[in-house]
Amino acid sequence: MLFLQRLLWRLATTAVTLFGVAVIVFTVVRVVPGNPIAMMLPPGATDADVARLKALYGLDRSIPQQFLIWGWGVLHGDFGTSISLRQPVLGLVLGRLPATLELATMALVMAVLMGGAAALTATRHRGTRVEAGIDVTNGVALSIPDFLWGLLLIIIFGVLMPVFDISGRVSPDLKLPFTTQFYLVESILRLRFDITADLLGHMFMPALALAIPLAAIIGQVLKQSLKETMELDYVTLARTKGYGETRVILREALRNAILPTLTLVGVQFTFLIGGTVIVERLFSYEGLGNMAIDAVINRDLPLIQGIVLCFALIFTGVNLVVDLTYAALNPRLRHA
Amino acid sequence: MTNLSRRTLLKLSGATLALSAVPLPSFAAPIDELVIAYNVNLPSWDPTVGPSAVNPTIQGIYQSVFDQFILQKPDLSFAPGLITEWGWSDDRKQIHMTVRDGVSWHDGSAFTAEDVVWSLTRAGDEKTGNPIQFTWKNIGNFKTDGNKITADVLQFDPTIFKWMSFLTGYVMPKAYYEKVGAAGFEEKPIGTGPYMVDHFERNSFVRLKANPTYWGGKPEFDTVTIKFVPDAASRVAEVESGNAHVTLEMPYEEYDRLRGSAKLSGTAHPITDIGMIFLNNDSVMSDKNVRQAACHAVDKKLIIDRLLSGYGVPIDTLDAPGYAAYDPDIKVPYDPALSKKLLAASGYSTDKPVKFTIQTTKGYKPKDYEMVQAIVGMWRKVGIDATIEVYEIAKHFELRAAHKLAPAAFYNWGNAIGDPTTSTGFAMFGPSPHSSWKTADVDAKIGPLWGEADEAKRIQGWKDVDKYVAEECDVLPLLQYVQPILADKRVKVVPHGSGALLPALMTRA
Numbered sequence: 001m002l003f004l005q006r007l008l009w010r011l012a013t014t015a016v017t018l019f020g021v022a023v024i025v026f027t028v029v030r031v032v033p034g035n036p037i038a039m040m041l042p043p044g045a046t047d048a049d050v051a052r053l054k055a056l057y058g059l060d061r062s063i064p065q066q067f068l069i070w071g072w073g074v075l076h077g078d079f080g081t082s083i084s085l086r087q088p089v090l091g092l093v094l095g096r097l098p099a100t101l102e103l104a105t106m107a108l109v110m111a112v113l114m115g116g117a118a119a120l121t122a123t124r125h126r127g128t129r130v131e132a133g134i135d136v137t138n139g140v141a142l143s144i145p146d147f148l149w150g151l152l153l154i155i156i157f158g159v160l161m162p163v164f165d166i167s168g169r170v171s172p173d174l175k176l177p178f179t180t181q182f183y184l185v186e187s188i189l190r191l192r193f194d195i196t197a198d199l200l201g202h203m204f205m206p207a208l209a210l211a212i213p214l215a216a217i218i219g220q221v222l223k224q225s226l227k228e229t230m231e232l233d234y235v236t237l238a239r240t241k242g243y244g245e246t247r248v249i250l251r252e253a254l255r256n257a258i259l260p261t262l263t264l265v266g267v268q269f270t271f272l273i274g275g276t277v278i279v280e281r282l283f284s285y286e287g288l289g290n291m292a293i294d295a296v297i298n299r300d301l302p303l304i305q306g307i308v309l310c311f312a313l314i315f316t317g318v319n320l321v322v323d324l325t326y327a328a329l330n331p332r333l334r335h336a
Numbered sequence: 337m338t339n340l341s342r343r344t345l346l347k348l349s350g351a352t353l354a355l356s357a358v359p360l361p362s363f364a365a366p367i368d369e370l371v372i373a374y375n376v377n378l379p380s381w382d383p384t385v386g387p388s389a390v391n392p393t394i395q396g397i398y399q400s401v402f403d404q405f406i407l408q409k410p411d412l413s414f415a416p417g418l419i420t421e422w423g424w425s426d427d428r429k430q431i432h433m434t435v436r437d438g439v440s441w442h443d444g445s446a447f448t449a450e451d452v453v454w455s456l457t458r459a460g461d462e463k464t465g466n467p468i469q470f471t472w473k474n475i476g477n478f479k480t481d482g483n484k485i486t487a488d489v490l491q492f493d494p495t496i497f498k499w500m501s502f503l504t505g506y507v508m509p510k511a512y513y514e515k516v517g518a519a520g521f522e523e524k525p526i527g528t529g530p531y532m533v534d535h536f537e538r539n540s541f542v543r544l545k546a547n548p549t550y551w552g553g554k555p556e557f558d559t560v561t562i563k564f565v566p567d568a569a570s571r572v573a574e575v576e577s578g579n580a581h582v583t584l585e586m587p588y589e590e591y592d593r594l595r596g597s598a599k600l601s602g603t604a605h606p607i608t609d610i611g612m613i614f615l616n617n618d619s620v621m622s623d624k625n626v627r628q629a630a631c632h633a634v635d636k637k638l639i640i641d642r643l644l645s646g647y648g649v650p651i652d653t654l655d656a657p658g659y660a661a662y663d664p665d666i667k668v669p670y671d672p673a674l675s676k677k678l679l680a681a682s683g684y685s686t687d688k689p690v691k692f693t694i695q696t697t698k699g700y701k702p703k704d705y706e707m708v709q710a711i712v713g714m715w716r717k718v719g720i721d722a723t724i725e726v727y728e729i730a731k732h733f734e735l736r737a738a739h740k741l742a743p744a745a746f747y748n749w750g751n752a753i754g755d756p757t758t759s760t761g762f763a764m765f766g767p768s769p770h771s772s773w774k775t776a777d778v779d780a781k782i783g784p785l786w787g788e789a790d791e792a793k794r795i796q797g798w799k800d801v802d803k804y805v806a807e808e809c810d811v812l813p814l815l816q817y818v819q820p821i822l823a824d825k826r827v828k829v830v831p832h833g834s835g836a837l838l839p840a841l842m843t844r845a
Contacts, residue, residue, distance in 0.1 A: 034730025038737045039387055049470055050460055050737070050769065084379045084387050085538075087522065096539075154573045162577040166570055172543045172561040173369070174534060284565045286540035294377055294539070295567075298387055299730045 003327070010323065014316045022074070022305070022308055022313040026067050027106040029301050035059070036083050036299040057083055059301075070305070079309075084294065089306035094290065097310060098181035100287035104272045106184075106203050111272075112265065114211060115218025122219070125228040134219070141216035143185070147278045150209035154282075157205055157225055165202045167284035174198060210275050214268050216258035221264050225257035232256075258310035259326065266322025270315040343743070344826060367826050370557040370839060371523050373571040373580035375727050377539050377564045381525035382518065384458070384504045385465040392609070392750040395503070396836035397562060400544060402527035403444075403507055405433075405452065405500035410607070410841065412658055412833040418507050418528065419500065427659070428492055431475060435483040437791070439551045441509045442526035442533075449485050453478040454510035454611075456487070463744070468504045471496065481803050494794055498753040530555045530840035539564060552840075559837040581824040584837050587702065588645040591820040603821045605831035608647050609750045610656050611701065611765075613694070613711070613812035614736070614772035619743035620692050624808065625682040626720075629675035631668050631809040633718045639710050642817055643703045645820040653802040654749065654759045656816040658833055661756035661798035666806050673754065675718040689721035695735075696746035698726045708746050737769040745772065748817070752834035756798035764805060773810045 037053045054060040058069065069082060079089035122134040144152075158166040169174065170183060174195060178186045184203070187195040228237060230253050237244075238252045277289035285292065288307055295303040374397070379388040383398040407417035421434040439447040458464050460472035474496060477488040499505050507528065513521055525533055530552060531544035544560045556642075563580060565571045572590050574580035578599070597601025613619040636650035652668040655661045676685070684690040694712065698705040705726065714724045725742060727735075731792045735741045765782045766774035781801050788794035805811060821837065823829045830841040 034728055034734050036387065038733035039730055039794055046470070046767070046769075053465075056465055060575075075523070086380050086382070086386050086518065154570060158573045159577045162579065166573050166577065166579055167373070167563050167565050168540045169537070170540075171401075172537075172541045172563075191676055282567050284540060284563065284570060286537055290377075290539045294379065297730070298379070 003324075006327070007324065010320050012321060014059045017316050018309065018312055022071065022309060023067070024309040025305055026070065027063060029299075029304050030063050030066070033300050036301060039299050056115065071300075074309075082295075082299045082300055082303040084298040085303065089302050092291070092303065093306045093310045095181055096286065096288040096291050099183070100276050100289060101286065102182060103203060103207055103280070103285060103287055104210070104269065104276055106200075106207040107214070107272055108265070108269055110207055110211035111214035111218055111268075114215035116222060118215065118219035119222035119226060120249060120254075122223045123253075124246060126227065134223075138216040138219050141212045141220045142220075144213070146209045146213055146275050147282055149212050150206065150279050151235045153205040153209055166205070167200065169202050169286045170195070171198050171202075200284075202285070206276075206279045206285050209279050209282075210272055214272060217268060218261060218265065222257060222261045225260050226253055229253040229257040242284065246288055262294045263322060265323075266318055270318050273311060273314055348578045365823070367581060367844065369559040369561060370582070370827065370842060371561045371563065371574075371580045372837065372839060373376050373565045373574040373583035374562050374837070375566060375568070375571060375583075375585045377566060378536075381522050381533075381536075382508075383506045384455075385467075387467075389504045390467045392503070392752060392835065395752070395834070396832075396838055397542070398506060399529065400531045400560075400562075400784050400839055401525060401529045401533055403529050404502075404505045405455075405507055406497060406505070407755070408501040408834065410830055410832045412752075414498070414501055417501075418447070422490075422497055422500075429489050431487050431489060431496070433485045433487075435485065436551060437483055439528050440549050441512060441528055442547060443508070443509075443512060444446060445511060446732055447507075447509075447528050449480040449483050451507055451510045452485060454478060455506070455508045458508070459504060466504050468499065468502075471499050472504075492789065493753050494786075494788060494791065495753075495757050498755050502753045502758075510542065513705070528558065530716070531560060534559075548730075555840045557839065558844045562839070575822050575824070578824070581827050582821065582829060582837070582842065584819060584821045585702075585821055586822065587685060588647050588820060591822060592645055594822055599825060601825050602613075603823070603829055603831050604647050604818045605821070605833070606816050607658065607819045607831075607835035608656065608658065608752050608754055609748055609817040609819075609835060610651060610654065610759075611648075611704070611707070611746070611748050611814040611816065611817065612654065614741055614745045614747055615809075615811055616739070616741050616743050616745070616765075617775050617810075618739070618774045620690060621743045623682050623690075625678040626684070626690050627809040627812075629678040629684075629718060630715060630720060631812050632671045632678070633675040633720065634711050634812065635670045635712050635714060636793070636814055637670075637692060639707055643706050643710060644815075644818075649816040649818070651813045651816050652806055652814055654763055654805075654811065655754075655756050655802055656751075656759075656799065656813075659751065659754040659756065659759060661760070661795050661802065663799045663802060666799075666808065668806050672718050679719040684719045686717070686719045689716070689719045691721045691723070692743040693725050694744040694746070695725045695727050695732070695742045696730050697732065700729050701748045701817075704746055704748075736772055739772065739774060741772045744812070750835070752836070754833075756795065758801075760798060760802055761785070761807065764801070775810070776809075778805065779812060 037050060058066060073080060082092055085092060109305060118134050122131040125131055156167055157164045180186055184199050187199060206287055235248060235252050238248050276287055277292055280287045280289035281293050292307045376393045380386050383389055383402055388394055392438040403418045404642045405417060409415050418436050420432045420436050424431055435449040435452055441447055446678050456472060459466045460469060462469050467470045471493060472723055474491040474493045476488045476490050479486050480531055491633045499510035509526055530550045532547050534545045535543040541561055541563045546555045548554050565574060567669060568586050569584045572586050575583045591602055615627055621627045640646060640650060649657060653666050694708055696705055708724055712724060715722055732747060749763060761782060762768045762778060764772045764773055764778055765771055766779045768795050781804060784796045785794055786796060819835050821829055821831060826845050828843045829845045832838055
């Protein structure tokens with residue numbers, strides 16, 4: 001019952017958050033200098049031409065009026081039509097979202113594996129040069145932003161040792177038999193591992209660029225948490241039972257130490273989605289982030305609104321899931 | 337000394353074996369599928385509506401799939417396209433066109449005069465959202481007789497046929513478009529151009545197949561993939577690694593580094609884009625001494641040599657070399673001593689400089705911000721203290737349309753057809769939303785030229801305007817851009833003066 005109340009409360013706050021985001025983004029994109037009409041004005045356009053274009057795109061009304069029209073549409077599943085792409089925004093966003101989600105998930109998996117391995121190794125070899133080496137590596141990984149990692153990876157794996165594809169999501173010569181935009185998932189389900197390999201080849205570098213800084217954060221937090229846990233009585237008890245250090249870490253300490261990391265991973269995943277904007281651009285990956293940059297450059301107001309709302313929905317959704325998962329895993333919260 | 341254990345050796349051997357199994361791009365094998373790393377995304381497939389229709393950079397992709405009414409050759413001259421013959425009646429009240437016979441759309445259906453009439457009518461209909469509708473609406477009441485078309489001139493515009501090779505001047509398939517609608521056309525576009533769309537992944541690539549029945553002859557490469565790679569570093573990596581065969585618009589330093597490599601060749605060709613500084617008459621620039629001093633204080637050649645590695649052509653008028661009204665005799669010489677003298681006449685000096693703001697983009701065009709920094713440095717030496725304000729290109733458009741640009745504002749201007757109306761005309765004529773200089777003297781000189789029917793007189797008229805504007809220094813033209821193209825040595829690229837990178841012009845070397 002308490003869980004249900006908690007869920008309903010969180011859903012209500014999520015709705016308020018999304019409304020707030022919608023109001024802010026709608027207003028901001030109209031207030032900042034640079035409007036889409038000025039961008040597309042032909043040479044020789046007259047005031048009448050400007051008025052005609054404004055009316056064509058519904059920009060001749062006041063901002064509150066525009067918001068009401070747009071908001072009413074959103075409630076009915078109509079997010080408007082992209083000015084630059086001339087297609088319904090909802091379809092465009094939903095068409096791109098899977099690519100970004102697959103990339104972010106891949107990056108998250110890589111980050112968890114790399115960060116987890118680093119933390120476990122450092123804990124296993126705490127106080128030695130191995131731990132110091134991992135700390136230095138973490139520091140370097142964290143200091144360099146993801147897009148610079150991307151450039152570095154392009155030089156290494158794209159130019160010097162051209163193993164992976166530099167741009168795109170899939171090779172142009174492949175015929176895709178897919179019905180959804182979740183190419184990676186669908187290629188696995190359809191047992192088309194040739195396409196899976198191609199997709200992973202395209203995804204490797206952008207995912208790794210996104211994963212490296214996150215892996216460093218996960219590594220540091222998990223290592224610190226493990227260190228504290230390793231000092232607790234029940235771990236000492238396990239040692240006195242004669243268990244080996246590796247078993248103590250993996251079977252006893254890790255289960256408790258992982259909770260703060262889980263929260264962190266949830267929060268960082270949302271930042272990871274945000275990070276895809278630059279990295280997708282760098283690797284010409286056909287996700288939501290890449291489209292967002294074009295939308296901003298072209299001042300495509302309906303598309304910017306749709307993308308930001310989608311990002312906001314992901315952020316609030318992930319936070320909601322993390323909170324609920326944390327509550328389910330933490331006995332103190334579960335039985336509160 | 338490091339000990340190499342058996343396990344480590346095995347691991348290294350395994351990794352080496354795995355890497356060697358990965359197929360690497362080869363620079364030796366013949367090219368079956370041409371891959372181009374393009375610098376922009378393609379937002380929409382309809383080349384006649386929306387913002388992408390007036391984006392000059394995208395036109396190369398459009399021209400691969402669609403034909404323009406009239407063809408523009410790489411040297412910017414005009415040639416028969418889908419329209420093979422065109423002209424005015426003697427009284428300039430009618431136009432006539434002859435449509436090419438034997439042309440097919442990509443779906444196999446026949447191209448007819450009806451397609452041309454429908455395309456022109458649609459372009460002139462304000463409901464379709466064609467950004468150049470203001471020009472297309474000047475002709476109407478079309479009549480067809482076989483492959484002959486006549487139309488009434490509703491308002492005389494001497495440049496109407498040039499527009500048929502320019503932005504939105506594309507012939508669209510009437511029957512197909514009416515059948516599939518706008519959304520269907522975006523899904524599966526067809527044209528009469530040299531290439532047919534095979535596979536399009538938005539923001540990623542478009543794969544094109546050669547049109548075997550193209551009226552201009554089948555292109556050399558059967559398959560062309562255009563990857564959309566907006567990031568310059570990634571584009572360079574694409575050609576350097578052999579993943580792409582051709583790319584364009586990279587930093588000149590990278591161009592110089594790679595053009596001499598064993599695998600790549602380079603072409604750097606002046607195009608119709610220019611860099612310029614708008615001056616705003618509602619400011620300190622209304623003082624003729626100040627703006628003349630500003631113009632004479634800029635050493636354009638030095639800027640090109642130092643910042644653009646020599647890739648650029650200094651210009652003194654908005655009509656650049658290759659444009660119809662280019663006059664090489666019009667000069668605004670670099671003369672800082674004269675600048676000081678002019679400023680002194682208005683009471684300014686290095687100790688008491690004239691102050692104003694100059695706006696610029698940063699990274700929108702090669703070295704834009706750095707060029708403005710250099711100009712500000714040159715100005716400072718003669719008694720001009722300019723403050724740099726960086727803005728986004730979208731803000732530039734909005735401020736320009738509202739006549740609120742700073743006293744000086746850097747911009748790049750494209751004019752693929754090279755007509756003076758689309759350079760000096762729209763940039764300097766007060767009523768134009770693109771003009772930042774709105775004065776009666778210039779407007780009085782430009783006004784009569786819009787409707788001038790005598791072509792020689794019209795071009796001479798624009799040259800006179802350019803001379804006047806240069807003497808008055810109502811604008812500060814800087815340079816004509818040079819477009820760098822890098823290509824695999826197995827590919828021969830023919831650059832187009834408009835800056836459009838056309839795969840149909842590429843052949844095996």
